[in-house]
Amino acid sequence: MDPSEVEFLAEKELVKIIPNFSLDKIFLIGGDLGPFNPGLSVDVPLWLALNLKQRQKCRILPPDWMDVEKLEEMRALERKEDAFTPVPSLYYMEITKLLLNHASDNIPKADEIRTLVKDIWDTRIAKLRLSADSFINQQEAHAQLDNLTLMEINTTREFLLDSLNFMFKLRSNLQPGSSKGQLTDY
Amino acid sequence: MSDALSDDGSDINQDDSQDVMTPAELIAKLEEAWLNEKFSPELLENKSEVVECVMEQLTHMESNLQRVKKGDAKASFHRMEIDRIRFVLSSYLRSRLQKIEKFFPHVLEREKSRVEGQPSLLSPEEFAFAKEYYTNTETYLKAVALKRMPLNLQTVDLLKAVPEPCLDSFVFLRVKEKQENILVEPETDDQREYIVDLEEGSQHLMRYRTVAPLVSNGAVQLI
Structure with missing residues (x-):
């Protein structure tokens, strides 16, 4: 899957905005939005928030978790635990990136947040690589991956799955009499 | 408005x-x-x-x-x-x-x-698309190569020539409805098969073959 498609999915997440225009309720296929009143916060999907922001029609309120103190706690916990800790949003990386790229003037301490989220991401990706390594070493057939986000899975998906398939084919050809997974594919 | x-x-x-x-x-x-x-x-x-x-x-x-x-x-x-x-x-x-x-x-x-x-x-x-694709592939193979082959080599069995989908591929999935007693087949001969329960909301990496029926009835979502 292309990272831009994961970002596309992240754009469905709701964020709070403060519009500077007024508009009645609108009935989108995916649900109702609004009404919009100047100065009153309202929930909209990220794709709409970013569009309005680019047209200077709103101010975006950062999600609750996008806060230096909370992220510092998360980073500490993430570094302490061996397993993946729960994330505040399944799309934390994408949302951070989109908001900081397009609405950084609405995010207090944007630079610190960027660094913190990057640290959390790096720690998690390092864990992911470690667990992928032991998964392959132990020749496991099943792994539970709670709290892992789609973007994180996506960084390793193709490489990991293709390697597993290849190893499976090579191995099953080593076992005499086994007909499964013959090297017919590719 | x-x-x-x-x-x-x-x-x-x-x-x-x-x-x-x-x-x-x-x-x-x-x-x-x-x-x-x-x-x-x-x-x-x-x-x-x-x-x-x-x-x-x-x-x-x-x-x-x-x-x-x-x-x-x-x-x-x-x-x-x-x-x-x-x-x-x-x-x-x-x-x-x-x-x-x-x-x-x-x-x-x-x-x-x-x-x-x-x-x-x-x-x-x-x-209709699949049928047409089949006919076109066959015609093309005939036109560019097969008809110049010796008589006994002029047919090709597309069913054998085209690889099958590899159901043993691993997939990532999220569980939408709790599933019990899913049998995980061993990777090698010296391992034993074992059973896992898939809790609602949990995420897993396993072979597609094991979960294929659950994908089609909507109990799990591939991610």
Whole structure:
């Protein structure tokens, strides 16, 4: 899957905005939005928030978790635990990136947040690589991956799955009499 | 602002009274089908009902938008949403066509051996596409190579020549409905098979073959 498609999915997440225009309720296929009143916060999907922001029609309120103190706690916990800790949003990386790229003037301490989220991401990706390594070493057939986000899975998906398939084919050809997974594919 | 846009098209599925879905649920269904199709190694059952309903919603909305003045703020929101839905829809259909092109002899073989009353993998349009693709490939192979071969080598069995989908591929999945006693087959001879329970909301990495029935009945979502 292309990272831009994961970002596309992240754009469905709701964020709070403060519009500077007024508009009645609108009935989108995916649900109702609004009404919009100047100065009153309202929930909209990220794709709409970013569009309005680019047209200077709103101010975006950062999600609750996008806060230096909370992220510092998360980073500490993430570094302490061996397993993946729960994330505040399944799309934390994408949302951070989109908001900081397009609405950084609405995010207090944007630079610190960027660094913190990057640290959390790096720690998690390092864990992911470690667990992928032991998964392959132990020749496991099943792994539970709670709290892992789609973007994180996506960084390793193709490489990991293709390697597993290849190893499976090579191995099953080593076992005499086994007909499964013959090297017919590719 | 005209009333044209206030009609959210909630008349969906009127002709299908057993299973009433809101447009939002319909879009969610389409997205599920899109991700499942993207990540499963084999072609899944067609969701032409969902596709048709979504198409209906889109044309309905587009015809409403035609009646709206230019520069209307609401209309631009609607257009953006339509573009997003259209993207998912075409990406979904495209990934199905790619699989049909990749596995066409097997797809057609399954269609042939299908018992009356069993749902078809392919929509009528996809079936026509697969058949045409088969004929064209065959004609092409004949024209460029086969007819210049010695007589005894002039046929090719496409069913054997084209690789089958590899059901032993690993997939990532999220559990939507709790499943108990899923048998995990061992990787090597010195390992033993064992049983896992899939808790709701948990995520796993395992072979597609083990969970294929759960994907098709919607108990798990590929991610």
